[in-house]
Amino acid sequence: MAQFLNYLRSHRKRLALSQEEVAFLLGVQSGASVSRYEQFAREPSLETALAFEAIFQRPASELFGGLYQKIQHEVAARAQSLIHKDQRNPNRRTAHRHQLLAPIASKSLKQI
Amino acid sequence: MNHSQPKHFCILAIALSTRGFGFVVLEGQEMFINWGVKTFKRENKNAQSLAQVKKLIAQYQPGTLILEDASSKGSRRASRIRMLTRQISKMAAPLKVSVKLFSREQVMKTFFTDGKGTKHRLAEIMASRFPEQLGLQLPPKRKPWQSEDSRMSIFGAVALAMVFQTKYMSHCRER
Numbered sequence: 001m002a003q004f005l006n007y008l009r010s011h012r013k014r015l016a017l018s019q020e021e022v023a024f025l026l027g028v029q030s031g032a033s034v035s036r037y038e039q040f041a042r043e044p045s046l047e048t049a050l051a052f053e054a055i056f057q058r059p060a061s062e063l064f065g066g067l068y069q070k071i072q073h074e075v076a077a078r079a080q081s082l083i084h085k086d087q088r089n090p091n092r093r094t095a096h097r098h099q100l101l102a103p104i105a106s107k108s109l110k111q112i
Numbered sequence: 113m114n115h116s117q118p119k120h121f122c123i124l125a126i127a128l129s130t131r132g133f134g135f136v137v138l139e140g141q142e143m144f145i146n147w148g149v150k151t152f153k154r155e156n157k158n159a160q161s162l163a164q165v166k167k168l169i170a171q172y173q174p175g176t177l178i179l180e181d182a183s184s185k186g187s188r189r190a191s192r193i194r195m196l197t198r199q200i201s202k203m204a205a206p207l208k209v210s211v212k213l214f215s216r217e218q219v220m221k222t223f224f225t226d227g228k229g230t231k232h233r234l235a236e237i238m239a240s241r242f243p244e245q246l247g248l249q250l251p252p253k254r255k256p257w258q259s260e261d262s263r264m265s266i267f268g269a270v271a272l273a274m275v276f277q278t279k280y281m282s283h284c285r286e287r
Contacts, residue, residue, distance in 0.1 A: 003139075004122075004172075010145050014244050039171065 003065035009038040011056040011063065026051050043067065079105035123276060124174040124209075126165060126200070127268030128182070128193050133161055135267025137172045138273050144174065144245045147264050147270070158196045165200055169207055176271045177201075177209045184215035214275045222275045229261075235267035238274075246270065 012022055012034075019031030019038075026034070026048060036042040044052065053060045061068040079101045086094035086101075122139040132151035139145050146168075152160040169177070182189035182197045189197075201211045221227040223237055232253050240248040251261035 004145065007145065010143070013147065014144075016248050 005040040005066035005067050005070075006037065006064045007032070007061060008052065008056075011058065015056070022055065023054050025091070076105050119215075121276055122172055122174045123176045123178060123273055124168060124172060125178040125269040125273035125276070127180060127265040127272060128161070128189075129260075129262065129265040129268075129278065130190070131262050132157065132265070134263070134267070134269045135165075135271045136170060136266065136273055137168070137174065141277060142242070144242070147220075147245060147266055149266055151262050158192060158199060161196055162199055162203060166203060169204065174209055177204050177211045178269075178276045179211065179213055180219075180268070180272060181213035181215040184213075185219070186217065187215065212276055216273055219271050219275050222272065222278055231264060231268070234271055235264060238270045239265045242270070275284060 008107050012019070017025075021031075021035040023029065023031045024036045028034075028048075033042070037044055037048075049060045049064065052063055056063060083098055083105060086098055122137055122145060125138070127134045127138050130150065131153075131179060134149045135146075136147040137145040150161070150164045168201070177198055177200070179200060180189070181187065182194040197213075202214075204211050217227065219234070220229055223229060223234055235250055239246045246267065249263050249266055251263050
């Protein structure tokens with residue numbers, strides 16, 4: 001099932017925090033930036049994403065569920081192509097790598 | 113960076129009121145995505161409400177829109193509300209959002225065995241079921257001379273969503 005890009009508004013409202021209060025906790029100037037994140041108009045930096053994780057006490061992959069799903073899908077596709085590449089040149093190293101990459105490629109695709 | 117959102121299995125329930133409307137966006141069974149109330153003080157509340165509903169649909173792209181059936185037998189909703197219900201239903205059709213209407217009677221029958229209950233009692237039931245999301249929104253019981261708190265429409269919207277969930281789940285079980 002496709003997820004929303006993020007669940008920031010849901011978690012903010014659950015904690016009864018205003019956008020200004022979250023902005024203060026994030027260390028940014030105004031609530032407008034929080035509003036942009038909530039409306040999926042802007043993606044936060046890694047620092048901001050981790051700050052959100054600290055505020056809402058939820059993993060960033062859960063807070064940014066849709067974004068995580070999208071990235072996971074892209075990584076899975078790249079892992080698949082790496083496996084295909086390795087299959088053209090089989091040796092002990094590529095066999096070991098295949099073992100590690102196969103769950104990334106298959107598991108990610110299963111979840112989507 | 114603007115992302116186009118894919119279609120989600122989420123529902124948007126709207127309870128129209130004299131001052132605007134209350135809404136709730138639910139994903140799956142009971143995951144609250146957004147909820148709140150929109151009030152309008154100026155004239156032409158219908159146009160403003162319609163624009164806000166359109167905005168919510170564009171942002172969350174719900175599969176189903178749930179409204180109160182203002183034209184059902186015995187409904188005493190104002191003609192403005194009836195017209196707005198029709199306008200919203202009409203607006204949702206080309207956006208590929210299915211519209212479900214539930215009468216007040218259906219809502220009351222879902223939560224009260226005898227089908228008789230007050231709005232405040234219904235709000236209390238919703239608040240106790242979802243304390244994290246709605247606990248702080250519950251207004252004190254109004255006195256007969258006081259006008260209704262605008263937040264009450266949030267509970268109306270949640271109740272409509274719950275009625276839909278109940279009907280949908282029972283329909284799935286019947287299959």
